[in-house]
Amino acid sequence: MAEPTSTEELAARAWVIHPDLGSNRNQRRAPEHALAEAVALAHALPGIEIVGTEVVRLRSPDAGRLFGKGKLAEIGQRLQDAEVDLVLIDGPVSPVQQRNLEKDWDVKLLDRTGLILEIFADRARTREGVLQVELAALSYQRTRLVRAWTHLERQRGGLGFVGGPGETQIEADRRAIDDQMVRLRRQLGRVVKTRSLHRAARAKVPYPIVALVGYTNAGKSTLFNRLTGADVLAKDMLFATLDPTMRAVRLPDMGGGGQGRRIILSDTVGFISDLPTELVAAFRATLEEVLSADLILHVRDISHPETEEQAADVAEILEGLGVDEDVELIEVWNKIDALSPETRAALRRTDARSEGVQALSALSGEGLDDLVLAIDAHLSRALDEPREAAMVALDFADGRRRAWLHEAGVVEREETGEKGLILHLRWTARQKAGFEALDSE
Known part of the structure; x- marks a missing residue:
């Protein structure tokens, strides 16, 4: 049996799920098309192999685990059989839901926002793009960190402290993220200022x-x-x-x-x-x-x-x-x-x-x-280029020049005469020259 390549060793086996809330969905798309887009998003992220996809219909999302008990076990068995490492949920997943699902299914989980952030982080090349992605990722991470430590909040009290270890950890992580976001915004501000100067130069x-x-x-x-x-x-x-x-x-x-x-x-x-x-x-x-x-x-x-x-x-x-x-x-x-x-x-x-x-x-x-x-x-x-009124007579059979005038957007109205069409125009000098050049072709 051939040894797996380094790419194969690193590739995560992924399963894509689109939760469909049926009549409660506030979406334009059919769930099947939404799933197809989620799969395309997953394909845009390097280092993963998609081994399964499905639409999971839900009456209402479970607050703790998104899916109900029966559906949770059913999906979990499929993931186990397929030896899945990564589950991609095409929709929002709360930090509590994410933590519980990862524990129940023994997988890494990304919701739609997390997946798109991963793609952007992989693709950004310019200095501005990299800074913007880092800032977005920290903003996303900050909201999840605050809730991710809720299990520690139960440790408060007992020693006379106002807060416990959980709250202390929340505040420390929040401050670290806030400090980094301030630094990124400062750097991004300089880049944006440079872009504004370039834009001002182009305006001239x-x-x-x-x-x-x-x-x-x-x-x-x-x-x-x-x-x-x-x-x-x-x-x-x-x-x-x-x-x-x-x-x-x-x-x-x-x-x-x-x-x-x-x-x-x-x-x-x-x-x-x-x-x-x-x-x-x-x-x-x-x-x-x-x-x-x-x-x-x-x-x-x-x-x-x-x-x-x-x-x-x-x-x-x-x-x-x-x-x-x-x-x-x-x-x-x-x-x-x-x-x-x-x-x-x-x-x-x-x-x-x-x-x-x-x-x-x-x-x-x-x-x-x-x-x-x-x-x-x-x-x-x-750009308000000077335009002048004109009138052009065309034979009924002269469809080519008539089409050119309509495509150029210079026809104000068209009348039918005895020998052909009469077109009332408003055009620029350059458009007039372009039309007259048709005769020399």
Whole structure:
């Protein structure tokens, strides 16, 4: 029998559980899809081997152990049979519940917040990212330490002390964590100040900022690489990108009349449902790039069965960040290559009718040219470039130039004449030059 490799020796055998509270669930997602996301999260953490997954339906959570006696024993037997080392609970677990479950099942246990913190700690690369993760982890640990020592509080009294060893330990641990959090906030403040100076310097450069946002694994980094020629890590994995990445890039000139627009493109951390509150606060500085954006590209995995629910989660986080409703936004329906040809064609027809939607595949490049046109049109409006009124007459058969005008977002109204279409426009000098360049192709 072959000796196990060092990787195999270190790999923890993990079991993923999604507790489903049925009608009491305050969630958008079906439990099966929530479990699938939890499994994807687990796969994003190195050093573990997933040996089992399940949805466990609960009428109500048990205060001490989350699960009732019967279910507790039933799950425990499965864990024992599978020789499980680590249990991942896709939801909140109190410190008391965690301690009791670990003792009953003889395993290490992480709840959803703990798992996401572990992933972020493994992925953070920049100084700011590392500090933010450490701060979030300490904030999470502090709330659990306070309760984790409750079994010692019963030792108080007997010797005339106001408090006992348990309370003393709580206070000592709390002070140590508070001191470390103060140091981290001070260091993070210096990093954030540096970022603010960089942002102020960029504000003097006449390049608009375009921010990519979206649910984790929606394809933001793949699109970023397509548009910039960069080599940002882009994997089919949750939270492949944690640290903000920015590139100055000149968009391709789709009109053929000269150089394209120069922009600064920003790739941000992916959003996720039930993101730990500790991380929302800690990563606010990173996400502040979105607040200064002239245009937001909301990248959606349109092939995902719960794409609408994911979009709603992103919208909530953007609102929580204080993103102005007046900021221009384009919904980028990504991963159309994963759809059937019929569905893909229907989506492309939909995006042709809606200026605020662009269907594409960042992987194959299909639809990318139309997105570049839409970015240019939106930035023209956002930056208040001078626009002049014009009228263009087109033959009924001239669908190509008509489509170009609609995609550029310059058509105010369209009339049907005796010999063709009459389009009333409002466009910039550059858009006019791009349209006129179509005749020379």
